[in-house]
Amino acid sequence: MPLSTLAYTGLTGVVVYIAARWWNSRIPRGLKLPPGPPGRLLIGNLLDLPKSKEWLTFDQWTNKYGDLVYLSLPGASLLLVNSYELAKELFDKKGNIYSNRYQSTVFIDILKFDWSLVFLQYGEKWRRDRMYFHQLFNQKAIQEYYDIQMKYTKVLLKRLYRTPQEFRTHVRYIMGASVLEVTYGMQPMSEEDPFLVLSEDTIQKIGEAGIPGTYMVDIFPILKHIPAWFPGAGFKTELEQLGRQVTEMVNRPVKYAKDSLRKGNAQPSAISALIEQFENDPDRPEDYEDLVKYVPGSAYIAAIDTVRLNLSSPRNEFKFLKTSGVLLQFFYTMLLNPEVQKRAQQELDEVVGSDALPSIEDSGRLKYINAILQELLRWNTVVPSGLPHVLMEDDVVGKYFIPKGTIVFGNTWSLLRNKSVYGSDADQFKPERFLNTDTPLPDFAFGYGRRVCPGQHFAENGMFIAIACILHLFDILPFEGENGPELPKAEDFDSGSFLRPKPFKCKIIPRSSAAVRTLEEFYN
Ligand code: HEM
Secondary structure: OOHHHHHHHHHHHHHHHHHHHHHHOOOOOOOEOOOOOOOEOOOEOHHHOOOOOHHHHHHHHHHHHOOEEEEEEOOEEEEEEOOHHHHHHHHHHOOOOOOEOOOOHHHHHHOOOOOOOOOOOOOHHHHHHHHHHHHHHOOOHHHHHHHHHHHHHHHHHHHHHHOHHHHHHHHHHHHHHHHHHHHHOOOOOOOOOHHHHHHHHHHHHHHHHOOEOOEHHHHOHHHHHOOOOOOOOHHHHHHHHHHHHHHHHHHHHHHHHHHHHHHOOOOOOHHHHHHHHHHOOOOOOOOHHHHHHHHHHHHHHHHHOOOOOOOOOOOOOOOOOHHHHHHHHHHHHHHHOHHHHHHHHHHHHHHOOOOOOOOHHHHHOOHHHHHHHHHHHHHOOOOOOOOOEEOOOOEEEOOEEEOOOOEEEEOHHHHHOOHHHHOOOOOOOOHHHHHOOOOOOOHHHHOOHHHOOOOHHHHHHHHHHHHHHHHHHEEEEEEEEOOEEEOOOOOOEOOOOOOOEOOOOEEEEEOOHHHHHHHHHOOO
16 A cells, blocks of 8 residues: 555544544443444454355354344444344334444445445434335336346246356346346347346446455545545446446446337336436426336346445345346255255145146235244344444433434344244254244344345245246256266355355255146247
């Protein structure tokens, strides 16, 4: 690092230290900060932050320190919320103060991402944009997308039949392509589609930019004032370039959708619904052109991810969507639990029969398939540390003082493995637990309080239909290696903010002659 940058950094360290001393002196008499690992002078708990698989360290801290765990970092404090009751109390009941977002210098000040619903500060604009989002993705609106989700599920089945060994690529392609078609009406023919390639590359770079340490300016915001020509300020040029790429990613599909509407060949999509709604509305908001760009843009980016405050993600792991992460877990889990697979296939045979394919409308009748989906969302939950909220005012919880500005994590992994909620077998994969309607659904997988994921029902439909159709037509079996059947190691996950199994092999074969007939028909 150049000396000039070091000097800025050192100076910032001193300022941060003084600010931290002042901050601690604000704790009202009789109250204290929640417990947590003891910090060090100047840097607090910076060195305690896990370098990988942060959810496992969070879980150990939960066992050691209890329902609330507090960490202080230079210029920031973190709170982990580890109990079901406190998650409800803080994020739901006190949602008016626990719903802000962390304003990263890189994302907000430099990349100008403040238009995205994921990043918007809690307030009027967020409320209004979320209302438009809800209009496009509520339980009724998403029925319009069933056909698209079914179409890509069939593409997945077709690909699994011909090249089963490439199941990871297939899962990633169909999940990305269906979101693109639902949001913008674009129909990418393969994973090589130029817009899919552009958006994956952009998302990858955005994800890298979010890793603390990639850009010092995120830790020491004062560095943003260094002019781009100054030695050591190359990051500014790099980020400006990325900013242009993001603009291209958001603008290109809007132009595509508007052109298609003009030519009269637009596919039904979220963006075309919004454009048509505003065209016919004399009371449309003044900034409706921005809404047309940014509400679907928020949906696309949030669905294909991953713009978040990463604690530890290594590079190179971003080309996976949350939905495809759950489907990869599905293949992995079926390999490890053949009896679950058999029971699900029995249900499919009874409810759907061998001559038809399951549909999203069968969801209410396919109770065991639904239980598998809920258990997948719970057991190795795909966003194990959630997406942090920011506390907007000082708060008091019991005898603890939580300062304004604290970054608050719902500790999803620990919450969804809590034995007092899910039973002594909470560490095991057992879909049966959700056949009992008293078992709380693992909704924390989709976040907390007022910021809870507004794409949940759409995402669940896509995953449900894929799981139901795959189990209806295929057996997922161990790969036959030189030394016999090979099983992936249990809980063998890549590190990063999303939980997904490390690459593994499996054998995916049609489970009956009726299945072969159905699959062959896809080619006729
Ligand atoms: C398995 C699939 C998915 C999972 C597990 C998931 C999970 C999450 C989580 C944990 C959050 C953060 C909530 C919080 O702050 O507490 C979130 C936010 C969000 N998600 Fe999802 N999500 C999924 C799919 C989708 C899809 C398909 C869409 C779009 C159609 C979407 C749109 C959003 C948006 C816009 C936000 C930001 C909401 C806000 O800040 O107000 N998500 N999601």
